[in-house]
Amino acid sequence: MDQVKAVSARLRRWGMAATVAIPALLAAAGPSWAADEAPITIVINQSPWFAGFQKTVELYEEETGNSVELDVNPFAGSLEKQRSAVRAAESPFDLLVINAGFFVEMYAGGFLQPLNEIDPDFKLDPGIYTFDDSVYWNAETKLPDAQNGVLLTVPINPFIPLLHYRSDLYEEKGLSVPETWDQLLENARALNDPPAMYGIVQRGARGAFDVTYDMLPYIGSHGGGIFRDQKSGDFTITINSPETLAGLETYLKLAKEAGHPSTAGQSQANVIQNMATGKAGHILAVLAASTFDDPNQSIVAGQVGFAPPPHAEGHPSTPPLGHWLGGIPKNIPADRQKAALAFLKWFQTEAAQKAYAEAGSPPVSRAVLESDMAKEEQFRWMGALAKALPTAQLTFVIPESAEILAITELGFNQAISGEVPPARALNRMAEEIAAVMTKAGYDAPRLDPLPE
Amino acid sequence: MAAADTRAVARAPAAGPMRTAALPGERGWRAATLAPALVVFLGLTLLPMLNLLVLSFHDVAWAERTASWSFVGLANFRALPGDGLFRAGILNTLIFAVVAVGLQMVLGFGLALLTSAVVRGKLVYRTIFLLPILIPGIVIGAIWKLMYSFDFGVINTITGLLGFAPQDWLGQGHLALASVIVVDVWHWTPFCFLLLLAGLESLPQDVYEAAAIDGANGWQRLVHITLPLMIPTLVVTFVFRMILAFKVFDEIYLLTGGGPGTATEVISFSIYRRFFTEDRAGYGSAMSIVTFFGIALLIILITAFLRRRETGR
Numbered sequence: 001m002d003q004v005k006a007v008s009a010r011l012r013r014w015g016m017a018a019t020v021a022i023p024a025l026l027a028a029a030g031p032s033w034a035a036d037e038a039p040i041t042i043v044i045n046q047s048p049w050f051a052g053f054q055k056t057v058e059l060y061e062e063e064t065g066n067s068v069e070l071d072v073n074p075f076a077g078s079l080e081k082q083r084s085a086v087r088a089a090e091s092p093f094d095l096l097v098i099n100a101g102f103f104v105e106m107y108a109g110g111f112l113q114p115l116n117e118i119d120p121d122f123k124l125d126p127g128i129y130t131f132d133d134s135v136y137w138n139a140e141t142k143l144p145d146a147q148n149g150v151l152l153t154v155p156i157n158p159f160i161p162l163l164h165y166r167s168d169l170y171e172e173k174g175l176s177v178p179e180t181w182d183q184l185l186e187n188a189r190a191l192n193d194p195p196a197m198y199g200i201v202q203r204g205a206r207g208a209f210d211v212t213y214d215m216l217p218y219i220g221s222h223g224g225g226i227f228r229d230q231k232s233g234d235f236t237i238t239i240n241s242p243e244t245l246a247g248l249e250t251y252l253k254l255a256k257e258a259g260h261p262s263t264a265g266q267s268q269a270n271v272i273q274n275m276a277t278g279k280a281g282h283i284l285a286v287l288a289a290s291t292f293d294d295p296n297q298s299i300v301a302g303q304v305g306f307a308p309p310p311h312a313e314g315h316p317s318t319p320p321l322g323h324w325l326g327g328i329p330k331n332i333p334a335d336r337q338k339a340a341l342a343f344l345k346w347f348q349t350e351a352a353q354k355a356y357a358e359a360g361s362p363p364v365s366r367a368v369l370e371s372d373m374a375k376e377e378q379f380r381w382m383g384a385l386a387k388a389l390p391t392a393q394l395t396f397v398i399p400e401s402a403e404i405l406a407i408t409e410l411g412f413n414q415a416i417s418g419e420v421p422p423a424r425a426l427n428r429m430a431e432e433i434a435a436v437m438t439k440a441g442y443d444a445p446r447l448d449p450l451p452e
Numbered sequence: 453m454a455a456a457d458t459r460a461v462a463r464a465p466a467a468g469p470m471r472t473a474a475l476p477g478e479r480g481w482r483a484a485t486l487a488p489a490l491v492v493f494l495g496l497t498l499l500p501m502l503n504l505l506v507l508s509f510h511d512v513a514w515a516e517r518t519a520s521w522s523f524v525g526l527a528n529f530r531a532l533p534g535d536g537l538f539r540a541g542i543l544n545t546l547i548f549a550v551v552a553v554g555l556q557m558v559l560g561f562g563l564a565l566l567t568s569a570v571v572r573g574k575l576v577y578r579t580i581f582l583l584p585i586l587i588p589g590i591v592i593g594a595i596w597k598l599m600y601s602f603d604f605g606v607i608n609t610i611t612g613l614l615g616f617a618p619q620d621w622l623g624q625g626h627l628a629l630a631s632v633i634v635v636d637v638w639h640w641t642p643f644c645f646l647l648l649l650a651g652l653e654s655l656p657q658d659v660y661e662a663a664a665i666d667g668a669n670g671w672q673r674l675v676h677i678t679l680p681l682m683i684p685t686l687v688v689t690f691v692f693r694m695i696l697a698f699k700v701f702d703e704i705y706l707l708t709g710g711g712p713g714t715a716t717e718v719i720s721f722s723i724y725r726r727f728f729t730e731d732r733a734g735y736g737s738a739m740s741i742v743t744f745f746g747i748a749l750l751i752i753l754i755t756a757f758l759r760r761r762e763t764g765r
Binding site (some may be wrong): 076079080083086087105108109110111195204205206207208260261262264265266267273274277279330331402403406410413414416417418419420 | 514515516517518519536537602603604618620622623624625708709710711712713714715725726728729730731732
């Protein structure tokens with residue numbers, strides 16, 4: 001009997017020891033199979049950088065044991081899903097990946113939870129780009145504001161348009177990387193041999209933020225734009241300024257003299273397809289290095305060089321910011337907000353940013369972009385991106401961007417297709433933008449119409 | 453006898469249990485059995501329409517996660533005539549519907565006539581002709597977009613072999629709408645074919661036998677027997693297709709996105725842009741209401757016109 005009692009006592013002790021030891025062992029064994037956070041769903045668009053993001057998310061799951069589901073959509077579809085989600089009683093998504101063209105709508109509508117209200121100690125890593133302070137929002141002035149605003153998002157992707165050129169053909173023909181539009185035109189003419197090779201393929205099709213986005217480097221680098229200076233509250237409409245017209249005419253000249261015969265119908269997918277199949281000498285597009293360097297998707301692997309967008313004489317290169325920001329909706333429970341922030345915290349670490357770059361997507365960390373990685377052939381695009389980012393500009397700091405983009409997408413497409421002459425297209429856009437701005441209560445003076 | 457007597461019988465109070473006056477309790481039962489259908493109708497059809505109508509007199513803005521509706525009266529409706537996208541959408545939709553449905557009716561009727569005359573293998577022909585209608589819209593978009601591609605499309609490859617210069621089928625203003633119409637004709641002709649073949653096969657054969665005895669040739673049988681007898685089926689098919697053609701969206705969305713410029717902008721796509729992409733719920737509702745009543749009126753007029761021609765009154 002005593003023996004039975006002794007065995008029983010020993011078993012109890014082992015049991016108690018096991019109760020303490022097993023969780024400790026589980027924790028020590030690493031988070032790969034013990035999730036700390038609630039599962040999250042990220043709503044995101046299908047872009048050239050998505051594959052890299054997906055791989056990075058898989059790494060996060062592997063390292064932390066946390067579960068992430070990706071809801072992948074076309075560009076406009078992603079925006080519509082995000083709108084529906086944040087306006088519902090409870091959002092099905094925990095992290096919204098929002099484009100630069102539409103983030104103000106989310107900020108001004110009060111849909112995003114300030115990140116320091118989820119975790120008061122959370123700080124944006126100083127090495128992460130803030131993209132013209134677009135991660136901060138001042139609800140009083142209704143402007144992005146690093147000094148007095150609250151932190152609403154963490155950058156996910158640093159997209160700006162870059163010049164992609166055929167480095168092998170450059171070498172063969174002894175061309176230099178262009179810095180101005182005139183130099184680009186010369187080089188494009190030199191490579192133009194349609195239909196086997198187009199000197200340049202430009203996106204001209206309209207969409208949600210398509211042709212406007214690709215037109216902005218031309219316009220901005222001639223001193224033009226949609227508004228004079230939104231961040232200082234000057235909403236003078238400059239889309240029909242002589243400078244904007246000069247930018248549009250530069251785009252059209254390239255299209256006419258060395259471009260694709262169907263520029264007005266070219267979507268981003270067409271542009272990338274033309275480069276990947278060896279039919280484009282140049283494209284001006286968001287970074288698609290991972291596609292072009294993949295021999296399974298491209299016949300020009302290793303033959304594409306990258307440079308900042310050209311500019312007009314006397315003006316700097318002014319690529320529009322087309323970056324993506326990760327924001328957490330207000331209308332989800334606290335544990336899901338915490339889980340989404342846990343992902344963002346992990347994502348901004350240098351290790352995660354390096355992994356992100358290695359997976360084929362451009363990082364949002366200056367430290368990684370300017371690191372020794374940039375010297376490797378595989379990451380040769382990093383130098384161009386790091387050089388172009390400092391002069392990149394936000395296109396909109398007002399929530400009416402969707403309405404204005406609808407006007408510019410149609411107007412630019414009509415000018416490119418020849419349906420409407422350039423000056424008339426710009427005058428019409430100015431008139432329509434003025435109506436939107438007046439209705440929304442802005443003081444938005446117009447310039448005199450351009451001579452038609 | 454008997455015509456007068458027949459009318460007398462028809463007018464006489466009906467005998468038997470089906471025609472007796474309803475008892476008070478029976479009325480209640482009838483109302484109770486109809487009520488679920490009425491509730492479904494109100495909930496799924498009338499209420500959304502009323503909501504759309506109310507929305508069309510408002511602008512909706514969002515702040516602090518709250519939608520604020522501001523009454524704007526008829527402002528949204530007054531803005532419609534000045535909206536270039538809306539005007540282009542109306543015009544292109546009309547062109548698209550008339551040309552596409554016209555071609556589908558002619559081709560569908562032709563194929564139905566040929567198939568009905570086939571003695572052996574009718575099922576095979578019917579299956580082949582029906583295939584396009586079974587393919588999902590998204591697949592059709594992908595197939596035709598590839599075929600129309602300027603650089604990689606099979607159409608330009610074939611025309612190139614024949615010595616013609618490549619054409620930008622979806623990217624040139626004067627070709628784009630016609631190219632989309634071709635896709636729609638390919639997609640929807642089987643629908644017309646199916647309905648019209650069913651109509652042809654249900655025509656009374658004794659009329660054709662009598663015509664054959666009288667020595668009528670094929671053309672005369674078509675013009676004097678088949679077409680007059682088929683008019684009810686043709687009208688129904690035409691109206692069905694017109695309704696669907698006015699609602700065209702997927703082909704435009706997938707093939708051209710309404711471009712180049714406004715060359716293929718159709719009204720459903722304009723509403724989608726205004727309502728969803730631009731997030732202008734009030735204005736988008738006004739567009740929807742005007743489009744709904746416009747199409748309804750047009751369909752009523754077309755139907756009345758065709759009925760009048762059918763009856764000769």
